[in-house]
Amino acid sequence: MTENQSRIDSSADELGEPPFSPTYFIARDKFRKACGKAGADLHALPLTARGPDGQPLFIDIARFGASKPDRVLLLSGGLHGVEGFAGSAVQTALVNQLPPLSEGGAIILVHCLNPFGMSWLRRWNESNVDLNRNFFDPTQNQPSTPDAYRKVEQFLNPPRPPSRDFFLIKAAWQIARFGFSNLKQAVASGQGEYPRGLFFRGRDREESVRVYRAWLQQHLAGLDHLFVIDLHTGLGPFGHGSIYQKLTGRDSGELGDLLNLPVEMEAPGSKGVGYHFSGGQDQLLLELFPRSRIDYLTLEFGTYGNLKVLKALRAENQHHHFGSGKIDHWSKTDLKNAFCPPSEEWRRTVVEQGVELVRRAAKYLWD
Secondary structure: OOHHHHHHHHHHHHHOOOOOOOOHHHHHHHHHHHHHHOOOEEEEEEEEEEOOOOOEEEEEEEEEEOOOOOEEEEEEOOOOHHHHHHHHHHHHHHHOOOOOOOOOEEEEEEOOOOHHHHHHOOOOOOOOOOHHHOOOOOOOOOOOOOHHHHHHHHHHOOOOOOOOOOHHHHHHHHHHHHOHHHHHHHHHOOEOOOOOOOOEOOOOOOHHHHHHHHHHHHHOOOOOEEEEEEEEEEEEEEOOEEEEEEEOOOOHHHHHHHHOOOEEEOOOOOOOOOOOOOOOHHHHHHHHOOOOEEEEEEEEEEOOOHHHHHHHHHHHHHHHHHOOOOOOOHHHHHHHHHHOOOOHHHHHHHHHHHHHHHHHHHHHHHO
16 A cells, blocks of 8 residues: 555545545535535535535535635546546545645635536536536637537437447447547537537536636636646546646646656647547636646546447437436436446545645645
């Protein structure tokens, strides 16, 4: 057992429960309980959307350190709803072993930016919007929907409840037509024409983006240096953390050396697992803090192959729009397992890697 894992296990013992949670509401309660015990300045931003039983939903933010900081380490999670189970676990484990803070510094934990998706076991929000494509400037023209997406739209978004429909055979045919890398880029980069379709970016900023923007603008004015780690799951080798760079004051190699981890560019290319897209959280930060130095990293924890994940996304989306939409459905279970595998080894590794990266980032930021 590593020293870092020993610290994580000790933290779980103090909380009386493991960092992973079965539902959004248990995860939220666990996170807030840990943050309150650690003396955080807690904020709860209410949203209009409701949970499966009509429960209120919130974006919870915990701040440790200076109230008007000049340097901030911001760890966000749950932007893709169901991916928030891993993000919440990392944040909850981190709270009881926070790295030292410098004078004027702060660590900010944004628990779940898409509580609707996490509570309903969806990747998208209440408007079927992919929030990681929704931070765009609404006054600017958005990228057009890729032609390849239009050509495969009926395959991606069949207007009927999910069923056994030879998905893998159909997917293999589409890959043969367009090539895997081209198809992956076209499908996942975001689209604005099909409101019920996968990876819909929306046509205006969603409520959660607007509420989050207002909080950042109010509390981080005058910021000198912002280092963001946005937590996700799905891409990469099973249980392995991959870092994708979007904004940084240093080149990826130098930053990787400082963090003692490899850092890849956001779009690794045909040999990588990532893809390029616009409308991410980094665009909002550039808009709000044009004079600040910003380092922005996406931390992805790998789960399963692209086709298995796409199959789960497709089935849940069909159930949401053309089935009963109820949470106790096999498509919901499959989607949660696709982004948060039940493997204890996967969960242990994710928490260990996530906490260690944050500690290294804090050392880099404060030094």
